[in-house]
Amino acid sequence: MPETFLITGGSSGIGLALAHHAAKAGHRLILAALPGQELEDAERSFRASYPGIDLHLCPTDLTRPKGPDEVYAFTQSRHLDVDVLVNNAGVGTWGRLHTLDPEKEVKMIELNILALYKLTRLYLTPMQERQAGHILFIASIAAFQPNPYMATYGATKAFVRSFGLALYHELKDQGSAVRVTTVCPPAIPTAFQRVAGMERSALFSGWLASDVASVAAAVWKGYQQKSPQVIPSRLLSFLQPFIRLLPESWSIWMARRTLRQNLPE
Ligand SMILES: NC(=O)c1ccc[n+]([C@@H]2O[C@H](COP(=O)([O-])OP(=O)(O)OC[C@H]3O[C@@H](n4cnc5c(N)ncnc54)[C@H](OP(=O)(O)O)[C@@H]3O)[C@@H](O)[C@H]2O)c1
Structure with a gap:
């Protein structure tokens, strides 16, 4: 049965790769991302690769206070019941806190x-009313510990992971049929690296780094299996229970050691 996927940041990186999994499986897609070339290229490639695809583009800047309401209004106006919400859009900042642009961080x-x-x-709310649906949260491995030199980014991802896992348990307690999956990807070289000014960071070539195709495949499997949490790295999934001891x-020392390499002045 085809489902309707709303993927924020579906024009690039993890969101785009997940959108391909959904399109291949015959699902309807709504891609919400910044207006521009990336979204237009994504549309062209989906229409060429999946003839007859039910694809909706919602160009939006989600940092605008009304952005999320406009996305909701967009889906309402097209009578699209969202079955799977993928909260994926995200950016990062890297550097000593006092040198970072506060506007960019906000x-x-x-x-x-x-x-x-x-x-x-x-x-x-509509998912609860229909007693159907799935929400995916793309957090990060940065969510597991404080991250010197990515202090604010790490804190945003700690929020995402904590919020996603808490919601999973709330809905489970209520016997709700709505599913929640929280994903903690390792570093992967996507546009994220450039946008965060991390071209020279050792993070993306370190022992924990992965690639977008493997991460998206693990997230897709987690979605299909309705897993509460996905850590798309075999090594890290194995090590995580020991690291927590x-x-x-x-873990702060490990993060600090990696993140301060090649730090911009
Ligand atoms: N890459 C990593 O190392 C890594 C590791 C762990 C977690 N993550 C998380 O994974 C998620 C996806 O990251 P990615 O690596 O796939 O990055 P990406 O390739 O840069 O993709 C980010 C997506 O978000 C969209 N976006 C950015 N700002 C937006 C805004 N203001 N409003 C609406 N959409 C916006 C981008 O649109 P445009 O294409 O138009 O810019 C793009 O589609 C993020 O939440 C990130 O924190 C990434």
Whole structure:
């Protein structure tokens, strides 16, 4: 049975790769991302690869306070019941906190936290009424510990992971049929790296780094299996229970060690 997927940030990286999984499986797609070349290219490639695809583009800047409401109004105006909401759009910042542009960081908080919160609230109610639906939250491995030199980004992702897992347990307690999956990807070289100014960061070539195709395949499997949490890295999934037994200062030291390499002045 085809489902309707709303993927924020579906024009690039993880969101785009997930959209391909959904399109291949014959689902309807709504891609909400910044207006521009990326979204137009994504549309062209979907229409060429999947003739007859039911595809809707919703160009929007989700950092605008009305952005999430406009996405909701867009789906309402087209009578689209969203079955799967993928809260994926997100950006990062890297550097010593006092050197980072506060405006850029506030925009990141608006996108990574506020837009995700608002969209979840807007779509959760109809999902609860229909007793059907699935919400995916794309957090990060940065959510597991404080991250010196990515202090604000890491904190936004800690919010996402905590919020997603808490919502999973709330809905489970209520016996709700609405599913929640929280995803914690490792570093992968996507446009994220450039947008965050992390071209020289050691993070994307380190032992934990992965690639977008493997991450999207793991997320897709997690969606199909309705897993509460997906860590799309075999090594990290295996190590995570042991890492959690170590003092937090150890994981902070590991993050700090990697993130301060090649740090911009
Ligand atoms: N890459 C990594 O290492 C990594 C690791 C862990 C977690 N994550 C998380 O994974 C998610 C996806 O990241 P990615 O690596 O796939 O990055 P990406 O390739 O840069 O994709 C980000 C997507 O978000 C969209 N977007 C950015 N700002 C937006 C805004 N203001 N309003 C609406 N859409 C906006 C982008 O649209 P445009 O294409 O038009 O710019 C793009 O579609 C993010 O939440 C990120 O934090 C990434």
